[in-house]
Amino acid sequence: MRVGIVGLGRMGGAFTRNLLRRGYDLYVYDIVRSKVENFEKLGAKGASSPADLASKVDIVLTNVPKAEDVLDVYLGANGIIHGAKPGLIAVETSTTDISSKLRVAGELSSRGIKFIVAMLGLTVPQAERGETPLFVGGPEDVFRDPNVQRLFMDLSSGKIFYMGSIEAAVAFKLIxxxxxxxxxxxxxxxIEFISKFGVDLEKFLSAARETAAYNYWFEARRDKLMKEDYSAYFPIDFIIKDLMYTLESAKDVTCPLPMTSLAVQLYIMASSKGYGNEDGIALRKLLKELCKK
Structure with missing residues (x-):
C-alpha cells in the first residue's frame, strides 16, 4: 500500500514521521519545498504537486491550515482531482468548515474518487506516537476498506470513532x-482570580484537580504554565480560526453558541496585543492586564 501525505505542517509532519517509522511506502508534498526535502532525507518520496502525488498512491491523506487550502489541494489547477488514479481513497483531516469538505466530496464523487474525513483529536505528541483519536465521517464502505483500517490503526492505536456523515464528523471536531x-x-x-488571594499556581492546580473544575488543560499545559512558557503548541491565531469555523457552521444550522462567541472575542483581544503566534495559554497575559488593581 502506497500512502501520500499532502501538508507537512505540525500534524502532517507528525503523521509522516510516525508512518515512516512503521515502514510505509510514503509519498509527500508541501507547498514549502524544504519540508519535502527534509522528509526525503528520512526515506519519503517527494512529489511535485498534489496531482502528481495522487497519481502514485493508493490513499492520500491531507492536512492543511484553511478551507481555501483544502479546496486548492483537491480542486485547484494542480489538485488531487486532476491526478487521481482509479480507486484512489482520499482522507481529509484538516480542521476547517463543513461546506468546503462537502464541496470536495461532491466533486471527487463525480470523478469516481472515494472521499472520507478523519477529524483529529489531541495534538502533535500523540500524532508522533500514533495515538491520535480519529473521528471519521463518510461512506461506511470506504471506512471499512482494509487499507483504510490499517492506516487508521497506525495513526490512532485503535482510537477510531465512526461518526456517520461527513457533516457529523466535522461538527463533532468543531464543537x-x-x-x-x-x-x-x-x-x-x-488562575488570575485566585492569585489575588495569595494562592500560588502550583497549589491551585494541585487542589483544583480534585474538583469539578479539572479538565484536559490541567495536565496538558501544567509545565508550560508553571514556567510561563508561551511558545506555541497550538497558537492563539489557530484557535481563533477554529472557533470562527465553528461559529460559521452554527450560523448555517441556526444554533447560537454564546460561550464560543465570548471565548473567540477574548482570543482576538489577545491576538491584537501581539500574542497570536504564541500558545493558547498566552491569553493569560491579557487576563493579567485586565486583573491589575
Missing part, C-alpha cells in the same frame, strides 16, 4: 474544540 478552548479561558481566568 469539541470550542468546548476545550472555552475551558482554557475559564482555567486561565481562574
Amino acid at each position: 469539541t474544540n470550542s468546548i476545550g478552548f472555552a475551558q482554557l479561558v475559564a482555567l486561565l481566568e481562574g
Whole structure:
C-alpha cells in the first residue's frame, strides 16, 4: 500500500514521521519545498504537486491550515482531482468548515474518487506516537476498506470513532474544540482570580484537580504554565480560526453558541496585543492586564 501525505505542517509532519517509522511506502508534498526535502532525507518520496502525488498512491491523506487550502489541494489547477488514479481513497483531516469538505466530496464523487474525513483529536505528541483519536465521517464502505483500517490503526492505536456523515464528523471536531478552548479561558481566568488571594499556581492546580473544575488543560499545559512558557503548541491565531469555523457552521444550522462567541472575542483581544503566534495559554497575559488593581 502506497500512502501520500499532502501538508507537512505540525500534524502532517507528525503523521509522516510516525508512518515512516512503521515502514510505509510514503509519498509527500508541501507547498514549502524544504519540508519535502527534509522528509526525503528520512526515506519519503517527494512529489511535485498534489496531482502528481495522487497519481502514485493508493490513499492520500491531507492536512492543511484553511478551507481555501483544502479546496486548492483537491480542486485547484494542480489538485488531487486532476491526478487521481482509479480507486484512489482520499482522507481529509484538516480542521476547517463543513461546506468546503462537502464541496470536495461532491466533486471527487463525480470523478469516481472515494472521499472520507478523519477529524483529529489531541495534538502533535500523540500524532508522533500514533495515538491520535480519529473521528471519521463518510461512506461506511470506504471506512471499512482494509487499507483504510490499517492506516487508521497506525495513526490512532485503535482510537477510531465512526461518526456517520461527513457533516457529523466535522461538527463533532468543531464543537469539541470550542468546548476545550472555552475551558482554557475559564482555567486561565481562574488562575488570575485566585492569585489575588495569595494562592500560588502550583497549589491551585494541585487542589483544583480534585474538583469539578479539572479538565484536559490541567495536565496538558501544567509545565508550560508553571514556567510561563508561551511558545506555541497550538497558537492563539489557530484557535481563533477554529472557533470562527465553528461559529460559521452554527450560523448555517441556526444554533447560537454564546460561550464560543465570548471565548473567540477574548482570543482576538489577545491576538491584537501581539500574542497570536504564541500558545493558547498566552491569553493569560491579557487576563493579567485586565486583573491589575
